[in-house]
Amino acid sequence: MVAPTTPAEIGGIGHSVQRKEDARLIEGQGNFLDDIDLPNTLHMAILRSPLAHARINGIDSEAATALDGVVAVVTGDLMDQHGLAWMPTLSGDTQAVLATDKVRYQGQEVAAVIATDPYIATDALELIEVDYEDLPPITTPQQSLEEGAALIRDEKEGQTDNLAYTWETGDKGATEEAFAQADRVVTLETHYPRSHPAPLETCGIVADVNSVTGQATIYMTSQAPHAHRTLFAMVAGLPEQNIRIVSPDIGGGFGNKVPIYPGYVVATAASLLIGQPVKWVESRTENLISTGFARDYYMKGELAVTDQGRILGLRVNMLSDQGAFYSDAQPTQFRAGLFHVVTGSYDFPAAHIDCKGAFTNKAPGGVAYRCSFRITEASYLIERLVQNAAYEVGIDPAEMRLRNFIQPEQFPYETATGFVYDSGDYPTALRQALDAAGYEELRAEQAAAREEGRLVGIGIAHFTEAVGAGPAHTYDIAGLKMIDSAELRVHPTGKAILKLGVKTQGQGHETTFAQIVAEETGIPATDIKVIHGDTDDTPYGLGTYASRSTPVGGAATAMVARKIADKARHIAAHLLEAAPEDIERTADKFHVAGSPDQAVSIQDAAFAAYTNLPEGMEYGLEDVTYYNPPNLTFPYGSYVVVVDVDPDTGVWKVRRMVALDDCGVRINPMIVEGQIHGGLTEGFAMSSMQWITFDDDGNCIGSNFMDYLIPTAWETPRFELLETVTPSPHHPIGAKGIGESATVGSPAAFVNAVVDALAHLGVRNIDMPVLPDRVWEAIDTATA
Amino acid sequence: MEVNITINGSEHASDVEPRTLLVDHIRRTVGLTGTHVGCDTTSCGACTVLMDGKPVKACTVLAAQADGSEVTTVEGLKGADGLHPIQSAFTDDHGLQCGFCTPGMMLVGASLIAENTDPSDDEVRWAISGNLCRCTGYINIVKAIQTAAARVAESSNGS
């Protein structure tokens, strides 16, 4: 840990300051979307398709419309009259808002009821008759790309098959050469299953469009309120100055609250047409079957290695299941997100990645679930491959990694797919994690256990993330450059307001961003109010996902605070009757160099900014910064998991989980650790139980928390956390971002641990979720 | 139908549809929105309230079933002498992130420590195993409940 440079009263970087947001949340005074209750609010419920693929021959909504309390029934035809039956997705595709021609997945939006009461709205759904004509459902991307498969996107001009996209990167020729030189090729084919972020609060909207003024106030569970404002303006044709998006307290996001969903568009259109606020809050079932799935990558990775365990090259073929619409929320030029970070933490010259995505009769999404755009899939693949390569070459999996790591002196390091990693010391991180786990002893114990017929596994993952998108030259979403902003106003009494373009969903921005300002200006963190989420009251930004808040919004905050501190220094010089260049700043004071007694506080300077200024200086103490990061940041970590596997049942238990994270400088260590705990739990969830699957008819299995299993406190392992601190050289405060590291890095560690327990039997893969029956089957097959 | 429920010490008599869920009644009719809804299968515990001192999932109780009972919601945890120990412990130990599960977690925790002021890690985990949290990984929730329990034990020893 790095010692803080400010005293506790200031609460700058490095202090585990208590969270400002807690006071309201522990007293039930939070303001979540469903808590918003405007006068005359109408309630919306959505009729969803029970079928995965069917033509709609007609919709009879007469009985529903006649029900007492129903104000309107909205169908695709009505939306179509306003040009809103379809909307653009964040990947340049179009998505049905309300189905007009066909339904393409179970749970797709078909009609909406607007009523005076939510119970009545739901009752009315049962009165709508839809005449469906069954079409054959396609439930896997492999089926989808077969010759003669039914065309899912028959409405899409020029679309003659079910291919959603293709994308290729790396150097094919160089990679082929590397493979020609290899002593062996290690191959892993694995499916990263469909998952769902499932924040505890579902998605929702209260749309309040005033038909007289044209003002649209839209309360929305939004991770990216500014981007959503612009998209609303573009989709609905509303003038942007009349759109105000308010993202209130958010009950977790994890990527689920990045896209614009059909329900938002219908509720807004309904409010516009009816002239009353319209509220729609998803049920959990709606959330799981229709919004924001993640992953669903079928990956084949091949590693070219020498007999000495050196990696020469990597080849990946990937097929993604996109569902019915290609709607990944991702930077425009990367069709498979940042999946090309798949070269991981290793130094080798050649890689080639070939990706394609297919439409299927499943819900769209492809959201970055606690992940910087497909990095979770990439990290999983390389860490599983390297582990398997170690078995094939016959060296220890830890040693395999140590032999191939990018070395500390190689940074900045350009990978074979073009990322420039900023900083790192991978060998130190891995060695510390191994030491803490007692790796040598564990391997000895494993050998002894095998003699007794017991199964112990040790899994390692050493991941590198690419987060904080991103530099404007490369990263945009829907054309909007991925910059972010901060505005700082210091009032005459020295208290401040910080306004952000990013938006917390539980990460504690109201606290940590105040700490950055405290560090840079000396204003105590407790004196700084952080405002975010309301587009009328905050500067523009692309929002919070892909671990970009600290790398981009945090950098903007540091830079604006520096501008303020600099102006305050000039004012201090005036007050002290000294030259500005002779003024130095300590944690909370400005003083004349060499005479610490001749000092003024930041509060004195703030008062003077409105009362007593040097000649020619503008009044006030406020500024705004838009930050365009020069590069991504690259947090990393070394995780070691120890499991005991019951050979008779396949049940595995995590005995220990040691997680070392290096996210650069930690602003609030308490909050960082909380983020890691949560991320590790989601990694454990994906590896052990959490998945969305479908039957052959396209029925979603995993449509509620009885079938889509979320670990409780009882199943969740205990974690032991470690850290190293390698600052990002290009970030103003050296921070790299931590919200997603643990979710990205840990699944491979858990799965590697179970596979390691069975490695001596020749087992090399068990797909996630690693359910006991899959483990049992792997043992059974291997020992048959 | 007429129901009469005492919520956080004050009586609320209202006319409700028989099918009204207790959670909807609390949130919409009474207007206390600290009790949350996170699922539709009685799985998540975000809606937990205390009914006659026992934790119940208010999404699975009809308002009519609560007729005549005493209900405590998160808004009723704070006493005349300030925050309930469970509330301050959740802040001190960083037991919450987004705060959506927090009311339910705190109410289950409060009811546990009313009976056991020295719960083991496993006892706490078992007690909250009907409540889901997507943010914290539970470690700091368990710690907060134990901290609160220790503080309650200490103050009752002291008095």
Ligand code: FES
């Ligand atoms: S809302 Fe009651 S248990 Fe989930």
Ligand code: FES
């Ligand atoms: S703190 Fe977010 S669900 Fe528990």
